[in-house]
Amino acid sequence: AQRVTQPEKLLSVFKGAPVELKCNYSYSGSPELFWYVQYSRQRLQLLLRHISRESIKGFTADLNKGETSFHLKKPFAQEEDSAMYYCALPTGANNLFFGTGTRLTVIP
Amino acid sequence: ETGVTQSPTHLIKTRGQQVTLRCSSQSGHNTVSWYQQALGQGPQFIFQYYREEENGRGNFPPRFSGLQFPNYSSELNVNALELDDSALYLCASSRDLVSTDTQYFGPGTRLTVL
Numbered sequence: 001a002q003r004v005t006q007p008e009k010l011l012s013v014f015k016g017a018p019v020e021l022k023c024n025y026s027y028s029g030s031p032e033l034f035w036y037v038q039y040s041r042q043r044l045q046l047l048l049r050h051i052s053r054e055s056i057k058g059f060t061a062d063l064n065k066g067e068t069s070f071h072l073k074k075p076f077a078q079e080e081d082s083a084m085y086y087c088a089l090p091t092g093a094n095n096l097f098f099g100t101g102t103r104l105t106v107i108p
Numbered sequence: 109e110t111g112v113t114q115s116p117t118h119l120i121k122t123r124g125q126q127v128t129l130r131c132s133s134q135s136g137h138n139t140v141s142w143y144q145q146a147l148g149q150g151p152q153f154i155f156q157y158y159r160e161e162e163n164g165r166g167n168f169p170p171r172f173s174g175l176q177f178p179n180y181s182s183e184l185n186v187n188a189l190e191l192d193d194s195a196l197y198l199c200a201s202s203r204d205l206v207s208t209d210t211q212y213f214g215p216g217t218r219l220t221v222l
Contacts, residue, residue, distance in 0.1 A: 010150075032208055044113075044198065044213040046150070051208050095141050095164055096211065097113050098150030 002027050004070075004087045006099035013108045015072050021059075021072040021102045023087030031089055033070040034096070035061055038084040046074075047085070057081070077106045111135065112214035114152050126187045129217045133180040133201030140161070140182045141211065142174060145196040157182060157204055185212045186219075194221045 005024045013019045025031055036046040048056045050063050050070060061072045070087060084103050088096040111134040121127050123202050127220070139158045144152035153166035156166050157176035171187040186193055200211040 043202075043215045046210050049208065074114075088150075090208075091153070095153045095156045095166070096143075096151070097153065098143075099152045100148070 002089055002091050003097055004033075004089050004099040004103050006085075006087055008102045009100065010103050010105070012107055015079055018080070019074045019077040019089075019104065019106075021085050021104065023070045023072065023099060025066045025068050025070060025087075025089055027068075027089060031063070031070075033061070033063060034088040034090075035059070035070075035072050036086045036088055036098070038086070039080075040083070044086070044107050077104075079106050079108055082106045112199060114199055114214035116217060116219050117193050117215070118218045118220075120222065121189050122222050123189055123191060125189050126185065127189060127219060129184040129186075129197050129219070131182045131184070131199035131201075131214055133182065133199070134149075134212055135180055137180060137201035137203050137212070139202045139205055139209070140176055141200045142184045142204075143184075143198040144168075144202065145198060145216070147195070151198055151205065154184070189221045190219050194219060197212075 005034045033050040035047040048081045059074045086101045087099040091097045110128045113132045115130045142154040143157040145151045154193045155165040156163045173185045176182040196216045198216045200213045202209040
């Protein structure tokens with residue numbers, strides 16, 4: 001079955017420290033993976049997608065097919081990065097299977 | 109820019125009642141998806157509509173139904189409400205059915221079933 005797993009519900013890091021939010025997936029084929037973010041009192045929004053190979057707000061994510069992972073990384077965390085982060089995998093024609101999310105807190 | 113709106117913001121119902129939630133997609137977006145987000149969980153796919161026809165369904169019973177209208181609005185209807193239906197309901201619109209299309213989410217409707 002297609003699914004994503006985010007093993008950490010909560011993650012706290014100090015400002016300026018590196019951050020890595022873990023995502024593992026189960027998918028037969030070449031997956032297209034996304035990271036969505038929800039800042040406090042804001043709606044869920046796309047942060048980045050695997051296919052674009054882009055860096056958004058300093059975040060990057062590399063697809064590792066051997067480890068079936070799509071971890072989200074940022075070398076230096078900022079306070080404004082504090083949010084809820086969801087890894088997501090398309091399971092059909094543009095509908096998404098979301099992980100349970102990781103709440104990132106960046107400590108000043 | 110996200111132009112997806114949802115109404116109402118909050119809703120309280122009792123078990124056995126019926127509820128209709130509404131969503132207005134971004135203009136030009138032919139696809140709308142509905143998700144249920146229980147407390148502490150990620151959004152879970154309910155169903156999707158494309159050009160007014162259901163195009164996919166998650167693991168939800170038939171008492172969850174929907175409609176999509178030509179004016180980019182849509183509805184989620186839930187009959188015979190159960191306590192476990194208490195959740196945040198999100199709609200998301202996208203341009204078409206391409207899996208890499210960005211989905212734009214609304215702010216959600218929080219439903220409480222007593």
